[in-house]
Amino acid sequence: MEFKKILVLENQVEAHMMEEALTKRKIPHLIHSYHDLAYDGLFQTQKGWGHVAGRPQDEATIRRIYEELKR
Numbered sequence: 817m818e819f820k821k822i823l824v825l826e827n828q829v830e831a832h833m834m835e836e837a838l839t840k841r842k843i844p845h846l847i848h849s850y851h852d853l854a855y856d857g858l859f860q861t862q863k864g865w866g867h868v869a870g871r872p873q874d875e876a877t878i879r880r881i882y883e884e885l886k887r
Contacts, residue, residue, distance in 0.1 A: 819846055819871060822878050824864040833885050834868055834878075843877060845870040 825831050831847050838845045849866040870878050 817844060817871060819844075819869040820875075821867050821869050822875050823882055824867050827865045830882075830885070831866060834882060837881050837885060838868075838870075838878065841877075841881070843870065843874050845874075845878065 825834065825847070831849070834845075835847055846869040847866060848869060850864065868878060868882070
């Protein structure tokens with residue numbers, strides 16, 4: 817299955833909410849944190865908490881779910 821980076825998450829709460837929403841809808845996905853022990857989370861302050869990756873055909877749905885959760 818080919819995944820691509822779809823959107824950047826701002827924090828762990830968003831990551832948890834997206835994980836629940838995508839799993840509930842059975843949408844294949846990967847949530848990747850940018851935390852690195854060697855740099856003590858430095859990249860998270862610069863690039864965001866992490867990102868959601870998914871199948872290209874699910875991109876619009878994943879973005880819609882994210883926008884709904886942000887409201």
